[in-house]
Every structure is written in C-alpha cells, then in structure tokens.
Amino acid sequence: MTLLVPVAVPVLGALTYLVFGWRRATTWVSALSAGVVLGAAIFLAVGVSRSGPVAAVAGLLRADALSAFMLLVIGAVGLVATAATPAYLREEIAAGRATARTAARHSLLVQLFLATMALAVLAANLGVVWVAVEATTIVTAFLVGQRRTRASVEAAWKYVVICSAGIALALLGAIVLNFAAAHTRGTTGLDLVALTTHASGLDPGVTRIAIALLVLGFGTKAGLAPLHAWLPDAHSQAPAPVSALMSGVLLSVAFYAILRVKVISDAALGVGFARTLLVVMALASLVLAASLLISQRDYKRMLAYSSIEHLGLVAFGAAIGSPLALTAALLHVLGHGLVKAVLFLSAGRVLQITGTSRIDGVRGLIARRSALATTFGLGVLALIGLPPFSLFASELGIVRAGFTAGLGWFTSVALLLVLVIAAALITGTSRMLLGEPSTVDAEAASPIPIALAGGLLACAVLGVAAGPLPSLLDLATQPLVVTR
Amino acid sequence: MYVQLLDLACGALLLTAVLVLWRRELTVIIRMFALQGAALAVLVGVLAAQENSAELWAVAVGVFALRAVVLPYLLRRALAGAGESRRETRPLVNVSASLLAAAVLTLLAYAVSQPLVELAPSAATQAIPVGITVVLIGFFVLVTRRRALSQLVGFLLMDNGITAVGFLATTGVGLVVELGVSLDVLLAVLVLQVLTTRMRETFGDTDLDELRELRD
Numbered sequence: 167m168t169l170l171v172p173v174a175v176p177v178l179g180a181l182t183y184l185v186f187g188w189r190r191a192t193t194w195v196s197a198l199s200a201g202v203v204l205g206a207a208i209f210l211a212v213g214v215s216r217s218g219p220v221a222a223v224a225g226l227l228r229a230d231a232l233s234a235f236m237l238l239v240i241g242a243v244g245l246v247a248t249a250a251t252p253a254y255l256r257e258e259i260a261a262g263r264a265t266a267r268t269a270a271r272h273s274l275l276v277q278l279f280l281a282t283m284a285l286a287v288l289a290a291n292l293g294v295v296w297v298a299v300e301a302t303t304i305v306t307a308f309l310v311g312q313r314r315t316r317a318s319v320e321a322a323w324k325y326v327v328i329c330s331a332g333i334a335l336a337l338l339g340a341i342v343l344n345f346a347a348a349h350t351r352g353t354t355g356l357d358l359v360a361l362t363t364h365a366s367g368l369d370p371g372v373t374r375i376a377i378a379l380l381v382l383g384f385g386t387k388a389g390l391a392p393l394h395a396w397l398p399d400a401h402s403q404a405p406a407p408v409s410a411l412m413s414g415v416l417l418s419v420a421f422y423a424i425l426r427v428k429v430i431s432d433a434a435l436g437v438g439f440a441r442t443l444l445v446v447m448a449l450a451s452l453v454l455a456a457s458l459l460i461s462q463r464d465y466k467r468m469l470a471y472s473s474i475e476h477l478g479l480v481a482f483g484a485a486i487g488s489p490l491a492l493t494a495a496l497l498h499v500l501g502h503g504l505v506k507a508v509l510f511l512s513a514g515r516v517l518q519i520t521g522t523s524r525i526d527g528v529r530g531l532i533a534r535r536s537a538l539a540t541t542f543g544l545g546v547l548a549l550i551g552l553p554p555f556s557l558f559a560s561e562l563g564i565v566r567a568g569f570t571a572g573l574g575w576f577t578s579v580a581l582l583l584v585l586v587i588a589a590a591l592i593t594g595t596s597r598m599l600l601g602e603p604s605t606v607d608a609e610a611a612s613p614i615p616i617a618l619a620g621g622l623l624a625c626a627v628l629g630v631a632a633g634p635l636p637s638l639l640d641l642a643t644q645p646l647v648v649t650r
Numbered sequence: 651m652y653v654q655l656l657d658l659a660c661g662a663l664l665l666t667a668v669l670v671l672w673r674r675e676l677t678v679i680i681r682m683f684a685l686q687g688a689a690l691a692v693l694v695g696v697l698a699a700q701e702n703s704a705e706l707w708a709v710a711v712g713v714f715a716l717r718a719v720v721l722p723y724l725l726r727r728a729l730a731g732a733g734e735s736r737r738e739t740r741p742l743v744n745v746s747a748s749l750l751a752a753a754v755l756t757l758l759a760y761a762v763s764q765p766l767v768e769l770a771p772s773a774a775t776q777a778i779p780v781g782i783t784v785v786l787i788g789f790f791v792l793v794t795r796r797r798a799l800s801q802l803v804g805f806l807l808m809d810n811g812i813t814a815v816g817f818l819a820t821t822g823v824g825l826v827v828e829l830g831v832s833l834d835v836l837l838a839v840l841v842l843q844v845l846t847t848r849m850r851e852t853f854g855d856t857d858l859d860e861l862r863e864l865r866d
Contacts, residue, residue: 293830293831294830296830296831297830297831297834300834300838301834301837303838304834304837304838304841307841307845308841308844311845311848314848314852315852316852319845319848319849319852320849322845323798323842323845323846323849326838326841326842326845327792327801327805327842330805330838330842331789331792331805331808334785334805334808334809334812337812337831338785338812338815341812341815341816341819341820342766342815342819344819344820345766345769345819345820346769348819348820349769349770369765369769371764371765371766371768371769372765372766372769374765375762375763375765375766
C-alpha cells in the first residue's frame with residue numbers, strides 16, 4: 167500500500183485542481199501532496215532499511231533502498247518547489263501574466279509531474295520506467311510553454327522533439343534488451359531484478375547495443391551531452407517552480423534509470439563498457455558547461471548550464487562505480503536538487519522584480535533586496551561546493567574515489583573544469599549582487615519565502631551531519647556495486 | 651509464402667521511408683507515412699498468421715488504426731490549419747544527398763545489427779536491420795528538416811521503425827508496456843500538434859528557421 171501512496175496522492179491532488187480550480191482553499195494542496203510524498207518516502211526508507219525491498223500491485227511496483235532514496239529526493243525538492251509556488255503564482259497573477267485558470271492548470275500539471283516521477287523510481291519493470299519517463303516529458307511540455315511567448319513556445323517545441331527522440335532511442339534499447347533476455351535462461355521480460363540476477367547469461371553483442379542505446383536515450387533526459395540541447399532553453403523559459411523541479415529532480419530521475427541499466431551492463435559486459443560511455447558523456451558535459459558558462463549573459467541559462475555540469479559530475483561518480491563514488495553521487499543528487507531548486511526559485515523572484523533575465527540588467531541586488539540576494543548568493547556558494555553545504559562532501563567523495571579507482575587523469579580534468587565553472591558562476595553572480603543599484607524601490611525589506619531558506623538549511627545540515635542518511639545510502643549503493 | 655510476405659512488408663516499410671526523404675510535398679509525405687503504417691500492420695498480421703495468435707491479430711488491427719488512420723488524420727488536420735502557403739519543405743540537406751545518406755544509413759544499420767541476427771537466426775530476425783534503417787532514416791529526417799510538421803513525421807518514422815524491430819525481435823514487450831508505449835506516442839503527437847498550432851499563432855508559420863530566439 168505504501169508504494170501506491172506517492173503515485174496516487176499527487177494524482178488526487180491533480181483531480182482537486184481539475185475540479186475546484188485555483189482558489190484560496192486549494193492554494194496549499196500542492197505543497198501538502200508533496201509533503202505526503204516526502205512522508206511516504208521516509209516511511210518507505212525506514213521500512214526498506216529494516217526488512218528489505220517491498221513489492222506491490224502484482225509485482226509492477228517495487229522499492230529497494232535506491233528507490234526509497236530517489237523518492238526522498240522527489241519529495242524534498244518537490245516540497246521546496248511547491249511551497250514556494252503560491253507566492254510565485256500570486257505575483258504572476260498580480261502582474262497579469264497569469265490568470266486563475268492558468269494557475270490551476272499549472273498546479274494540476276505539476277501534480278501529475280510528481281506522480282510520473284514517483285512512478286518512474288518505483289516501477290519494477292524497465293518498460294514501465296520508460297513509460298513513466300516519457301510521460302514526464304508530455305506533462306511538462308505545457309508547463310515549459312506556459313507563458314506562450316515566442317521564446318517559451320520555441321523552448322517547449324525543442325524540449326518535446328529532442329526528448330521524445332532521445333527517449334525513443336531508449337525504447338529501442340529496451341526492446342533489444344528484451345530480445346536478449348528472451349534468449350537467456352531464467353528471464354523473459356524487462357523485470358529489473360530478474361535482468362540483474364541473470365545478466366551474466368545475456369548475449370554480450372546484443373546487450374552492448376541495448377546498453378549504448380539506453381544510456382544515450384536516458385542521458386538525453388538527464389541533460390548529458392551530446393543530446394543536451396533542450397536543457398538550457400527549457401530551464402530558462404519554464405516558470406520558476408517548474409525549472410526548480412526539472413533541474414532538481416527530473417534530471418536525476420532520468421539518471422536513476424541509467425544507474426539501473428548500468429548494473430545490468432556491469433554484470434553482463436564487465437565494468438569497462440558502461441564506464442567508458444559514462445566518462446565520455448560526463449567529460450563532454452563538463453567541457454560544454456564550462457565553455458558556455460564563461461561568457462554567459464543570462465542568469466537562468468547560467469543555472470541551467472550548471473545543471474549540466476552537476477549531472478556530468480554525478481555521471482562521473484557513477485562511472486567510477488566504487489561504493490564511495492556511488493554514495494557521493496547519490497548525496498550529490500540530493501544536495502544539488504535542493505540547492506538548484508532554491509536558486510531557480512530565487513532567480514524567478516529576481517525576474518519578477520527586475521523584468522529581465524540578463525545578468526547585466528540586475529545590478530546591486532544586495533542593496534535592493536538583501537534577503538533575496540543573500541539567498542541567491544548562498545545558493546551559488548553551495549553550488550560551487552563550499553562547506554558547510556553537502557555538495558562539498560559529495561564532490562570531495564567523487565574526486566577521492568576517482569583517484570583511488572585509477573581514473574586520475576580524467577578526475578584531474580574534471581576537477582579543473584569544475585574550478586573554471588566555479589569561477590564563472592562567482593563572476594556572474596557578483597555582477598548581479600554587487601554594484602550600484604540602477605533603481606531604488608521601497609519594499610527592500612520584503613521577506614523571502616520560508617521554503618527557500620528551508621532548502622538551503624537542509625543542504626547545509628546534510629553537509630554537517632547526515633543523520634540516518636548514510637546507512638540508507640549504503641543500502642542503496644550495495645546492489646549497484648558489481649565486482650567482476 | 652510466409653517469408654515472402656514478410657519480406658514484402660519489410661520492403662514496403664523501407665520504401666516508404668525512403669520516399670519520405672525523396673518527396674517534398676507535405677501532403678505526399680503524410681500519405682507515405684500512412685502507407686508505412688499500413689505496411690507495419692501487414693507485417694504484424696503476417697507474424698500473427700504464422701504464430702496463429704489471436705492476441706497478435708488484435709495488435710495488428712490496433713497498429714493499423716493508430717498508425718495508418720489516427721496519426722495521419724491528426725497530421726492532415728495540422729496541415730489543413732496551416733493554409734495554402736509554402737507547403738514544400740526546404741531541407742537542410744538536398745534530396746540527392748539525402749538519398750545517398752539513406753543508402754549509407756542502410757549499410758550502417760546492417761553492420762550494427764549483426765549481433766541481433768546472429769543471436770537467433772530466423773526469417774523474422776533477419777529483417778531486423780530494415781527496422782533499424784527506418785529508425786535511422788527517421789532520425790535523419792528529424793535533424794535535417796526545417797518544417798515543424800516534417801520533424802513530426804521524422805519522429806513518427808523513428809517510432810514505426812522501433813515498433814517494427816519490437817515485433818520482429820520478439821512478440822512484443824508485454825501488454826502493459828505495449829499499451830503504455832502506444833498511449834505515449836499518441837499523447838506525444840497530440841502535444842506536438844498543440845505546440846505547432848501555438849507556434850503558428852506566435853510565429854505566423856511553422857518554419858523552424860524562425861526559431862532563433864534562444865541561443866547563446
């Protein structure tokens with residue numbers, strides 16, 4: 167039953183918005199449902215840590231520690247984003263860019279978005295994972311194009327075309343893998359557990375084609391090069407809460423699918439194949455992010471390229487594949503999700519105040535809106551991996567694991583690129599925060615939504631004292647480490 | 651008889667894909683796409699007759715309804731909304747180069763899919779490279795065409811190819827997944843169609859040359 171809750175509750179939330187629309191009573195339904203998802207995730211994590219994986223609905227849903235952890239990420243980032251949504255939408259409605267109708271549709275689609283992501287991490291079958299990931303594209307397409315301007319319609323079009331084509335490659339990969347499984351003793355379908363247990367019997371030639379297609383396809387949705395082109399456009403054009411969700415969780419949910427595929431690949435083909443693929447994609451993503459961040463003029467695109475960077479780092483961690491690297495990669499997913507959600511939400515607020523997404527259009531933000539500027543500044547410091555935030559610990563873990571695993575050269579290159587990106591982010595942000603403000607307005611002391619402070623605080627706490635999380639992370643990485 | 655019919659259906663699949671590359675008239679492209687959907691349905695029907703499976707016959711009817719009737723209808727409706735102006739596409743790569751590329755892609759597909767054929771040699775699996783070729787041609791159409799509608803057809807060609815590979819390799823991926831896949835394709839097309847309409851409202855036309863707002 168617990169497995170149904172994270173999928174069913176957001177669907178109920180969506181129905182609420184469908185029936186009652188956007189009004190005072192339904193304002194907080196969205197955050198409430200995200201809170202329930204988070205609660206269910208914690209409940210599930212405790213249950214799974216105590217008594218092992220659970221299955222439900224005739225074996226279609228299954229949760230182990232990794233699923234529970236991913237659900238935790240969805241719930242936590244979802245809560246931050248949905249809790250900041252009412253303030254965002256109120257401002258949009260006040261500015262005439264949205265109506266009660268678009269606000270209701272926004273909330274409805276966000277709820278469905280949460281439901282599809284929860285389904286993706288809880289599905290027991292690779293085919294169902296695929297269906298859920300594709301469904302996230304369809305649900306979010308209208309969210310990206312919500313503002314109906316030239317730029318946002320263009321972004322939505324690119325988003326759907328590139329992601330659907332990429333995810334179609336993953337479908338081909340799934341079909342080929344199914345073909346390999348059908349000719350292996352003990353497996354008949356795309357059940358993830360059966361595939362992983364019997365992976366050593368899969369035909370290597372066929373499996374190699376399948377894995378390459380699956381990693382490339384899900385990599386598209388995770389924003390990894392070479393099929394990353396949709397990401398900066400979609401993230402910069404979507405409404406702030408949607409950018410927060412897409413960057414904070416959608417990318418890592420797609421990456422979760424790659425992790426599942428990688429276990430099968432490691433058992434069937436040895437660790438070398440998936441590692442090569444992932445190292446190439448990770449370094450390509452880092453190079454791309456660094457080169458486009460150096461002279462970036464748009465702060466929302468700056469955050470978007472930084473997401474490509476961080477997913478590249480996570481992919482690099484997965485490529486290394488040691489327990490330390492995988493634990494660090496998963497912690498990085500959570501830390502990045504929280505911080506990036508906070509940053510996109512504050513960037514959305516900055517856009518509402520200044521009316522421009524150009525970096526040089528925002529000067530002296532600290533003097534104009536000190537609370538907002540502090541949140542944004544702290545978020546960027548967290549993003550570049552300064553302590554006490556958890557991204558410091560996870561980046562350190564990935565780098566250490568890289569040197570231990572004999573990937574020293576690649577790790578050095580990655581580290582260098584991360585430093586370049588950090589410098590670019592600091593330069594861009596200081597140009598926004600410092601300097602003489604071009605205009606002075608009265609409400610400089612307006613408070614920031616509590617959700618933003620909460621997200622930053624959670625990330626800092628994670629970096630200092632992770633509480634019971636390490637044991638869950640250990641459990642989550644255990645099945646991902648294949649020694650062969 | 652079975653092998654000949656199977657090869658005939660696969661030949662039709664490949665031919666229609668190449669014709670999409672060759673012709674520029676959008677109405678003709680949509681007709682070719684509908685023909686390809688019918689060829690795919692015939693392919694599934696032949697497999698159903700061979701395996702004597704009622705379930706597969708039902709799937710064949712479903713494939714025909716979705717890919718030869720519903721999707722072409724949606725495409726035609728999108729085109730009718732576009733008005734009379736500029737129906738031809740101006741591809742990034744000209745027609746003769748495209749046809750040459752199709753030949754190269756076919757060779758590539760045959761080279762890449764050797765392990766698939768060798769795993770379980772049979773008349774059906776030997777036709778898998780055709781499916782892969784259609785996927786590659788679809789991807790090629792997607793990246794080289796400028797009109798939104800042609801890109802849509804490219805995406806659908808990819809999908810037809812993937813479905814063909816699915817049926818040739820095994821008898822499908824399980825009913826739940828298969829239903830999910832068809833539903834997703836239908837939804838994706840509906841979303842894309844709504845977006846094309848919206849693009850026409852904001853850009854005046856659906857020529858992707860106009861998409862120049864977002865860049866670094």
